[in-house]
Each structure stands twice: as structure tokens, then as C-alpha cells.
Amino acid sequence: MNQPVYMDYQATTPLDERVLDVMLPFLREKFGNAASRNHAYGWEAEKAVDEAREQIAALIGAKAKEVVFTSGATESNNLAIKGVAEMYQEKGKHILTTPIEHKAVIDPCKRLEKDGYDVEYLEVDKFGQVSAEQVRNAIREDTILVSIMAANNEVGTLAPLAEIGAVCHEKGVLFHTDAAQAVGKIPVDVEAMQIDLLSISGHKVYGPKGIGALYVRRRNPRVRLVAQMDGGGHERGMRSGTLPVASIVGLGEACRLAGLEMKEEGARLTGLRDRLHQKITSELDEVYLNGHPDQRLPGNLNLSFAYVEGEALMMGIDDVAVSSGSACTSASLEPSYVLRGLGVGDDLAHTSIRFGLGRETTEKEVDFVADRVVGAVKRLREMSPLYEMAKEGVDLNEVRWNPVAD
Amino acid sequence: MAYSDKVIEHYNNPRNIGSLDKEDPQVGTGVVGAPECGDVMRLQIRVNEEGVIEDAKFKTFGCGSAIASSSLATEWVKGKTVDQALEIRNTDIVKELALPPVKVHCSVLAEDAIKAALSDLNAKKEQPAAQQ
Numbered sequence: 001m002n003q004p005v006y007m008d009y010q011a012t013t014p015l016d017e018r019v020l021d022v023m024l025p026f027l028r029e030k031f032g033n034a035a036s037r038n039h040a041y042g043w044e045a046e047k048a049v050d051e052a053r054e055q056i057a058a059l060i061g062a063k064a065k066e067v068v069f070t071s072g073a074t075e076s077n078n079l080a081i082k083g084v085a086e087m088y089q090e091k092g093k094h095i096l097t098t099p100i101e102h103k104a105v106i107d108p109c110k111r112l113e114k115d116g117y118d119v120e121y122l123e124v125d126k127f128g129q130v131s132a133e134q135v136r137n138a139i140r141e142d143t144i145l146v147s148i149m150a151a152n153n154e155v156g157t158l159a160p161l162a163e164i165g166a167v168c169h170e171k172g173v174l175f176h177t178d179a180a181q182a183v184g185k186i187p188v189d190v191e192a193m194q195i196d197l198l199s200i201s202g203h204k205v206y207g208p209k210g211i212g213a214l215y216v217r218r219r220n221p222r223v224r225l226v227a228q229m230d231g232g233g234h235e236r237g238m239r240s241g242t243l244p245v246a247s248i249v250g251l252g253e254a255c256r257l258a259g260l261e262m263k264e265e266g267a268r269l270t271g272l273r274d275r276l277h278q279k280i281t282s283e284l285d286e287v288y289l290n291g292h293p294d295q296r297l298p299g300n301l302n303l304s305f306a307y308v309e310g311e312a313l314m315m316g317i318d319d320v321a322v323s324s325g326s327a328c329t330s331a332s333l334e335p336s337y338v339l340r341g342l343g344v345g346d347d348l349a350h351t352s353i354r355f356g357l358g359r360e361t362t363e364k365e366v367d368f369v370a371d372r373v374v375g376a377v378k379r380l381r382e383m384s385p386l387y388e389m390a391k392e393g394v395d396l397n398e399v400r401w402n403p404v405a406d
Numbered sequence: 407m408a409y410s411d412k413v414i415e416h417y418n419n420p421r422n423i424g425s426l427d428k429e430d431p432q433v434g435t436g437v438v439g440a441p442e443c444g445d446v447m448r449l450q451i452r453v454n455e456e457g458v459i460e461d462a463k464f465k466t467f468g469c470g471s472a473i474a475s476s477s478l479a480t481e482w483v484k485g486k487t488v489d490q491a492l493e494i495r496n497t498d499i500v501k502e503l504a505l506p507p508v509k510v511h512c513s514v515l516a517e518d519a520i521k522a523a524l525s526d527l528n529a530k531k532e533q534p535a536a537q538q
Contacts, residue, residue, distance in 0.1 A: 057446060307467060308467070309472075312417075312468065312470050312473060315409070315414075315470040316417075326469070335444065346441075346444075347441035347442050381422070383420060383464075383466060383473065385446055385447075385466065386441060386446055396441060401437075401439065401441070401446070402437065402438060402440075402518075402522070403443050
């Protein structure tokens with residue numbers, strides 16, 4: 001068992017050895033530029049890129065030509081949102097999204113708001129979901145884009161993509177989804193779900209960092225974008241820059257493997273996640289699940305351990321790599337805006353831990369982590385004044401606290 | 407963020423965890439912070455007839471630095487007179503634990519907890535009847 005045990009797969013995943021193997025020749029002898037049309041080095045690179053495009057398209061039910069390579073999901077989200085906003089501004093400036101999107105969606109939206117766009121953040125329910133009805137009711141004449149993430153990175157909640165896609169198409173509004181966490185983990189089909197733009201990240205699917213893709217629908221409707229990176233006109237003019245062939249080949253292979261293994265791996269991870277959850281809750285009281293009980297990513301478990309601050313808990317399980325929604329782990333000193341969006345109180349947000357399970361997670365690791373967490377929470381509760389008060393029957397909501405001004 | 411060795415040491419071996427009887431007229435209790443802010447510190451002291459802090463206990467909900475700051479505070483106040491304890495500054499705690507700027511508020515909380523415990527004790531002395 002590697003230590004510390006890695007349980008932060010929503011942050012990033014290790015590069016699969018099989019992916020590395022297909023990449024290496026393109027970092028060595030196959031160094032050609034895919035845009036070199038007149039010699040064998042270029043043809044070799046172009047062929048490899050085309051194959052990768054096919055592999056990525058196959059995983060999401062798209063056509064190869066609809067895949068645009070980018071540096072990652074952040075860039076894909078920026079290109080989709082800003083590119084659509086700029087292209088369709090004559091039609092309108094109204095954009096729908098949610099308050100629990102990744103910052104790579106929120107921040108481009110904030111930028112557009114400064115430029116005079118009207119961005120509406122649909123409220124999510126306590127599980128982190130927006131309904132198709134909410135989207136339907138919010139769409140206006142001047143709505144040009146709906147952007148709703150496929151799976152939340154913190155709490156793992158899945159969106160009802162097909163229902164939302166159907167509403168968007170019925171209303172003639174483009175539908176973008178940030179699927180960085182979903183692609184390769186759960187079935188995603190741009191046709192069945194009527195998705196127009198979809199962001200993919202390489203390093204979330206056991207591919208390399210620094211590579212991603214944006215699916216851009218070419219038919220029914222044909223989506224047009226204003227490029228956000230000008231230059232040599234690569235990627236049908238939507239994203240200039242010499243293609244990083246090795247990374248692209250890696251992303252292609254990563255998608256191929258994910259497609260092959262998704263069903264089996266999803267079931268295995270769901271089992272391990274439930275085992276971890278069950279082991280922890282059988283030993284500890286007042287542990288709360290954040291996110292949806294079953295509409296969630298197989299490898300995500302987000303728990304709040306009442307009366308124990310998240311960073312202190314992570315310090316107590318320093319042989320486990322996880323992340324927390326506690327303010328203390330962020331630069332802003334604010335607790336997770338995602339948990340806040342779900343209506344989780346700041347007191348419980350400070351106690352949250354995200355466990356991310358993935359391809360190399362074993363049952364042995366799950367049992368080890370459960371033991372460590374239970375031990376650390378018990379120890380920290382013994383030194384928590386809140387736990388003592390709660391056990392004495394004090395209603396913590398009724399206490400007058402004395403917060404310290406920094 | 408990496409923790410200093412002293413923070414880790416206090417976190418792993420906190421001094422003086424526990425409770426004193428808050429009804430005891432010689433015991434002062436200070437509770438500072440709020441659950442929504444991610445830290446609540448309770449510091450208690452027992453002061454003898456000579457005005458010396460005989461015992462100190464704490465319980466803290468908060469990050470490792472908050473736990474270490476309160477642990478250190480109890481260690482420092484023990485054996486000091488009330489006046490000496492009031493001279494402990496949060497900057498002393500920052501220095502001793504090598505706290506980074508984002509954790510300075512943990513030390514502020516610890517200083518405030520000492521002061522809150524002492525003022526609780528003073529309030530008890532001024533109103534002995536009301537306490538009984």
C-alpha cells in the first residue's frame with residue numbers, strides 16, 4: 001500500500017501506464033508537427049491526432065470533427081462560454097448557469113457580467129441539482145446559453161443532462177456542460193443528451209495534465225464560436241496553437257480505456273465508496289453526506305464530521321491524501337461555496353472532507369482510511385468544546401458566540 | 407501548506423485538554439470564536455488566593471494551528487499571576503509556533519480566550535451573590 005494513501009481522484013488522477021506507453025514515441029522519434037502537410041513526420045503526427053480525435057468522440061457519442069483540442073477543461077469552459085457569448089451577442093446576452101459550477105465556469109461568467117451580459121445563477125436543491133423545469137422557466141427570448149456541469153467536483157452530484165438538453169433544444173438555446181468529472185466515469189452521449197458543447201479534461205481520466213478538449217456540435221444546430229486564441233488557425237480556426245501530439249495521443253488512449261472499463265470500474269468504485277461510507281458511519285454518529293445519495297459519481301464521497309474542523313481532521317490523517325471544504329484549506333478563508341450553494345451551513349461546511357476514489361484504490365486502502373478517519377474524529381471530538389456542549393444537550397444554534405474580528 | 411514542527415507537536419500531544427468546573431468561584435471560563443467561522447476555543451483557568459493561575463484546561467474546535475495556539479496558551483498561563491497572563495500577546499504565540507499570516511487569527515483567538523477567562527473570573531468576584 002502506497003503512503004500516503006491517495007484519495008483525491010477528483011483533484012487529479014495518475015497517468016495510466018498504458019497511456020504513457022502510447023505517448024512516449026511522440027515525445028521521442030515521432031516529433032513531427034501535425035500541421036506539416038508535406039512530409040512523413042507531419043503525416044505521422046496528423047494521423048495520430050486524428051485517431052485520438054476518433055477515440056475521444058467515440059466515448060461521448062460525437063463525430064471526430066466535433067472535437068477541438070485545448071489545454072484543459074478550464075480553457076474549454078472559457079472557449080465555450082466566452083466564444084458563444086461573443087458570437088451570439090446580437091441574439092441576446094442572457095446566460096443561465098448555477099452557483100456551484102467550477103470556478104472555470106463561474107469566473108468567465110463573472111467576466112461577461114462586467115462586459116454587460118446578464119448571467120442568472122439558478123438555485124440548486126439540497127443535493128446540488130437543477131431541474132429541467134427550472135431551466136425551462138428561466139429561459140427568455142434573449143437567452144443564448146445554458147451551462148450546467150455534468151458532475152460536481154466537490155460533492156459528485158450528477159445533473160439530469162438529458163432532460164435539460166431536451167428543454168434547451170426545444171427552446172433553441174445552446175447547452176454547454178462542463179463534464180471534466182463525468183467523462184470516462186459515467187455514460188455521456190451528446191446525441192442522446194442533446195448537448196451542444198462539452199468540456200473534457202485529460203488529467204481527470206488518467207491522461208496527461210495540460211490537455212483537454214471541447215466538443216462543439218456541427219449539426220442540428222451548428223454551433224459557432226469566436227476563437228479566444230488567435231494564431232495559425234488550427235482546430236478549424238477555433239483554437240490556434242501547435243497541437244501537443246503526445247498529450248493528444250494520451251488523451252485519446254485514456255478515453256479509449258475509460259470507455260472499455262467504465263461499467264466494471266464504476267461498479268467497483270461504487271462498492272468501495274459505499275464500503276467506506278458504511279465503515280465510517282457504523283463507528284461514528286453525526287456524520288452527514290453532502291450531495292446526492294445515489295445520483296453521484298461512483299468515486300466520490302463527501303462527508304461532514306460535525307464538531308471536527310476539516311483541516312484538523314486532515315492533519316490527523318496525514319497518511320491519507322484527501323481534501324476539505326473547510327475555510328482553513330482555502331486562501332480566501334471562506335468555506336466551500338459549493339456546500340453553501342447546497343444550503344449546508346458554514347458550521348458543517350467547515351467539517352467536510354472529500355474522499356475521491358479511483359482506478360488504483362483498493363479495498364485494503366478503504367479499510368485503512370476508514371480506520372484512520374474514525375480514530376482521528378474520535379480523538380478530535382474529545383477535544384472539541386462543541387461536541388461536549390452537544391452531548392450536554394446545548395443547542396449550538398441558540399448559543400451567543402463571540403467571533404473574533406481578524 | 408506545511409505546518410511548523412511546533413504546531414505538529416502540540417497537535418499530536420496537546421497540553422491540558424479537558425474541563426474545569428465552571429461553577430467553581432475560582433475558575434474563569436472563556437469561550438471565543440464561532441462554529442460558522444470554523445473555530446471555537448474554550449479556555450479555563452483556576453486562580454488561587456494569591457492570584458496565581460494554578461491550573462488551565464482547554465478544548466478547541468478548529469484547525470491544527472488553533473489547537474496548537476490554545477494548547478500553548480494553557481501551558482504559558484500556568485504558574486503565572488493574573489497580571490502576567492494578561493501580558494501574553496498573540497504575536498508571542500505567532501513567533502513561538504511560527505504561524506503563517508493566514509493563521510495569525512488563531513493566535514488572536516488564543517489571546518482573546520485568556521482575556522475572556524480572566525474577565526469571567528472578575529465578574530464572578532464582583533457578583534459572588536449572583537453566582538450562588
